Ligand SMILES: O=C[C@H](O)[C@H](O)COP(=O)(O)O
């Protein structure tokens with residue numbers, strides 16, 4: 001029997017059938033007004049970006065080091081860490097360009113706490129407006145120490161709220177193949193590292209850097225939070241991060257050489273950053289020190305393809321489980337996502353990496 005259209009009020013509800021609620025989100029412009037950029041911070045951000053680009057292009061022979069917690073869950077502990085790192089970064093600045101990992105968005109394999117922007121109360125209350133405010137304030141406060149910051153970009157609209165404060169960006173292993181994220185990279189004003197997949201596919205990261213270098217047109221939001229069509233010029237400063245995989249590490253010289261050859265074949269600049277954590281350490285923080293030590297050895301012997309190293313590090317070693325709603329039970333300065341190196345070990349590794357650059361200079 002053919003279906004006939006009835007009056008509008010008899011139509012079934014077709015929309016929002018799985019939406020529980022829709023609530024207001026502050027606009028990027030309002031957040032930027034509440035937590036404004038100033039001239040000193042802008043200088044730190046701009047110099048953080050340009051030094052990174054110079055290292056990526058071989059015009060600065062220092063080593064890029066992206067180091068900091070797997071995720072920020074406690075702004076006070078993050079500031080405590082940032083003060084120590086800022087002092088160390090200053091002490092080795094002639095050999096290392098240090099950027100602090102200040103990650104607010106966590107891509108989960110299945111489920112879990114998704115970061116300070118999504119759930120700043122660590123209790124499942126999802127106060128996203130508060131999360132955005134905390135994130136922007138912390139990024140500005142850390143940059144005000146003269147320490148440039150790096151973030152992973154996960155949600156495609158988050159950058160409008162914070163990207164002006166960020167000197168280096170990352171696209172994670174779970175989103176490297178995503179067209180949405182590649183388009184986003186093409187718009188970002190800072191250099192962006194893109195990871196190999198969790199299964200170990202390195203070509204996906206090479207392809208992503210190639211896609212991000214091109215111009216794209218895609219829907220997004222403007223500074224007022226309104227729907228907008230974005231046309232980008234492309235980002236020539238994207239690069240591959242080798243993070244290992246479920247199959248094991250991939251920071252060996254053969255894999256590095258293979259990735260550099262793939263970049264050359266694609267007409268891309270040849271450069272690689274190694275993430276000492278994740279698949280390269282089997283998420284055992286103690287292994288990160290071994291990976292960084294081996295990289296320091298190779299760099300000291302003249303390795304130039306590896307232009308940077310990433311370390312997951314916090315005040316205390318290891319990690320702890322978060323029970324939602326019980327944040328007060330957490331150990332101060334210890335990760336609630338992946339296991340991190342402690343500060344003392346990090347300090348030693350930064351000294352080791354700086355000495356490796358000295359040796360490479362001969
Ligand atoms: O870096 C962080 C984690 O490795 C990533 O977010 C995935 O975490 P999960 O496997 O614990 O969800």
Ligand SMILES: C=C(OP(=O)(O)O)C(=O)O
Pocket residue numbers: 070103106107152171172173174195243278
């Ligand atoms: C999520 C991260 O890493 P990956 O995407 O490599 O798992 C990270 O660096 O925080």
